Amino acid sequence: MEEILKMRNLKAYYFTREGVIRAVDNVSLSISRGELLGLVGESGSGKSSLGLSIVRLIPPPGRIVDGEIIFRKMDLLKLPEKELRNIRGKHIGMIFQDPLTSLDPLRKIGDQLIETIIVHTRVNKEEAKEIALRALERVGIAPDRFDDYPHQLSGGMRQRVMIAMATMLNPDLLIADEPTTALDVIVQSRIMDLLSDLKRSMKMAILLITHDLALVIERSDRVAVMYAGELCEVGSSEKVSQEPLHPYTQLLLESIPNVEKPRTKLIYIPGSPPDMMNPPAGCRFWPRCPKVMNMCKSIPPRPLELDGRMVRCHLYNGGLESGG
Ligand SMILES: Nc1ncnc2c1ncn2[C@@H]1O[C@H](COP(=O)(O)OP(=O)(O)OP(=O)(O)O)[C@@H](O)[C@H]1O
Ligand code: SF4
Ligand SMILES: [Mg+2]
Known part of the structure; x- marks a missing residue:
């Protein structure tokens, strides 16, 4: 591959x-x-x-x-x-742990999706809406949710909207x-x-x-x-x-x-x-390792195939x- x-x-x-x-x-x-x-x-x-x-x-x-x-x-x-x-x-689509990068609570989810599409592509608003609806459908969100605000959705649905947003342009x-x-x-x-x-x-x-x-x-x-x-x-x-x-x-x-x-x-x-800030010398895992040897405490192991x-x-x- x-x-x-x-x-x-x-x-x-x-x-x-x-x-x-x-x-x-x-x-x-x-x-x-x-x-x-x-x-x-x-x-x-x-x-x-x-x-x-x-x-x-x-x-x-x-x-x-x-x-x-x-x-x-x-x-x-x-x-x-x-x-x-x-x-x-x-x-590259991204779904980040940081809630600040998540959905804007004050704007409808559909508008947020459309805006992202328009920023990245040359399509007009109508075409962007179609892409957004398709992306929502792919993650199992019904079209009548398009004008919902994030707080109207459950946690699982919000996460699916995030996935739709991250993947709608086929990254x-x-x-x-x-x-x-x-x-x-x-x-x-x-x-x-x-x-x-x-x-x-x-x-x-x-x-x-x-x-x-x-x-x-x-x-x-x-x-x-x-x-x-x-x-x-x-x-x-x-x-x-x-x-x-x-x-x-x-x-x-x-x-x-x-x-x-x-x-x-x-x-x-x-x-x-x-x-x-001060990881152990040698192998960073040695203080917790059940198989630690003397050399582990001073020599960092290198990646092996x-x-x-x-x-x-x-x-x-x-x-x-x-x-x-
Ligand atoms: N903005 C920051 N400023 C200073 N140190 C940071 C910052 N973000 C992360 N760190 C430090 O970098 C190290 C790695 O943090 P990171 O968030 O990447 O870990 P993580 O594996 O994602 O942890 P978690 O499972 O809790 O999300 C930690 O020691 C953390 O304290
Ligand atoms: S055996 Fe040594 S090198 Fe391997 S993980 Fe344990 S401490 Fe690290
Ligand atoms: Mg993390």
Whole structure:
């Protein structure tokens, strides 16, 4: 499958008064057309910062300090802001965790959709309305909701409107940051069906950001596990779930509750997540790792290619070094 997005050695740091937070540190990752890639990790591991970096929307004091983001053969880090603005919302759809980027509570949803379409395309208002209605229909929202205000819709419907907005111009890539976290399990499942359908029918590449590993294993083709700003394992959902290589992935999988029981909202691993301003020397996971060795405390493990996936851990030093 054609690679639609390729990040290489991406670094995005927050330069706060207290110190530098290396939220995204040397991340290399790619997504192909028609692929759903799940990015998982504990709160604060840098998932949203990575998603925001892709479209250069990381807020100050954050800044992308190094790396490359190739999207459809363009280096997004080198594009003028004006061109990037056209890519956002048209070629890359975004559903962000930040409520400020969500719907305007004071305007009808139909008008908001029409406006976005007109900003990005040359169609007139009538044509824009048709596109908007089709997009709403695709996410299961009836046309008579067109003139509703956001508060007239349920949480699940609002989220579907957000998905309609993010996908109505048929983007090549959709970045969905915790799109279902606030929703109940049934609505969550419906939204995920919708994303899977978009992936299949439109060959959309989807980056699904979540702390819900169970959801990712169930729904995505590949999984990328993030810890303290770094990727520690990337591989097919099947391989990662059946035989996780990285000790952190192993613990995450063990922490998934029984399928019959409701999912816990937060991943719980003994020990505390690292101080992102002063992460541990060596492997960032070592203070919590049940398999820690002496070398782990001083030598940072490099990404290795093993069994068709990437793993960053000294336990596998026999593997080949990987670019990600
Ligand atoms: N605007 C900001 N200014 C300073 N630091 C920030 C800012 N946004 C995020 N950070 C820091 O960057 C690190 C990564 O945060 P990020 O929000 O990317 O994590 P996350 O994995 O998305 O977490 P969550 O699961 O809670 O959404 C954290 O240490 C966080 O405190
Ligand atoms: S490098 Fe060492 S501390 Fe880090 S995950 Fe592997 S075994 Fe654990
Ligand atoms: Mg986040």
